[in-house]
Amino acid sequence: MGLIGDEDAVEIRERLKEMVDPVRLIHFTQELNLEYGREAKQLLEEVASLSEKLTLEVYNFLLDKEKVAEYGVDKVPGTAIRNSKDYGIKFYGIPAGYEFSTLLDAILDVSKGDSGLKPESREKLAAVTQPIHLEVFVTPT
Amino acid sequence: MRLAQCFAIENDLIHADAIEASEFPDLSARYHVYAVPRTVINGEGFIEGSLPEDFFLDAVLKAVSPETQDGEAL
Numbered sequence: 642m643g644l645i646g647d648e649d650a651v652e653i654r655e656r657l658k659e660m661v662d663p664v665r666l667i668h669f670t671q672e673l674n675l676e677y678g679r680e681a682k683q684l685l686e687e688v689a690s691l692s693e694k695l696t697l698e699v700y701n702f703l704l705d706k707e708k709v710a711e712y713g714v715d716k717v718p719g720t721a722i723r724n725s726k727d728y729g730i731k732f733y734g735i736p737a738g739y740e741f742s743t744l745l746d747a748i749l750d751v752s753k754g755d756s757g758l759k760p761e762s763r764e765k766l767a768a769v770t771q772p773i774h775l776e777v778f779v780t781p782t
Numbered sequence: 783m784r785l786a787q788c789f790a791i792e793n794d795l796i797h798a799d800a801i802e803a804s805e806f807p808d809l810s811a812r813y814h815v816y817a818v819p820r821t822v823i824n825g826e827g828f829i830e831g832s833l834p835e836d837f838f839l840d841a842v843l844k845a846v847s848p849e850t851q852d853g854e855a856l
Contacts, residue, residue, distance in 0.1 A: 713797075716806060729790045734802025743783045743800060756788035762839050766792040773796045773846055775786040776822040778803040778815040 644680065645687045656745055657692035660752040664695055667721040669714045671702040681718040681735040688744070694752065722747050724754065740779050785838050786821065 689697035700708045702717040712721045736744040786798035803810040821829040827845030
């Protein structure tokens with residue numbers, strides 16, 4: 642049985658029609674040791690199947706060291722969301738519940754390459770000249 | 783998380799991670815995550831809860847600009 646119900650799948654497929662550029666979900670797992678790993682991968686597989694513009698790549702956190710370094714993933718399950726460009730957006734853990742909606746937002750924003758922020762915010766962000774790492778702790782409920 | 787992602791899209795120097803607190807208890811403990819959302823900035827600064835775009839952005843920028851903190855002259 643799928644993690645995404647039929648009705649939800651229809652709704653998600655409809656939302657993903659807004660996608661512009663193809664988006665790659667690059668997922669790192671370590672299934673043997675993590676109870677959450679299998680479910681995270683399954684959820685992403687189901688999402689990826691809902692749009693032709695979405696692809697899922699799965700790597701092993703322990704074995705695919707080059708990819709781990711390339712995408713800068715430091716824990717699992719971890720998923721980088723990018724189009725041809727890497728915007729530095731990742732999800733760690735299962736993006737379930739409320740966070741699932743955030744995942745869809747991220748896919749759409751990355752696909753459009755547009756943040757949708759106010760002009761004033763864009764100006765302030767363009768002026769940032771030092772690295773900023775934002776880690777947002779969330780829960781699925 | 784939405785805003786953090788948006789910031790990451792706007793500037794390549796900005797990276798945004800969403801972390802399921804319950805799946806990473808050690809990391810959550812290290813960053814004193816007792817309520818969510820809690821945003822950790824460069825491993826040091828914190829923002830509690832969800833804020834509107836302007837406030838969240840200003841809080842992030844303030845956290846990474848030590849020269850404007852501690853009541854120094856503007």
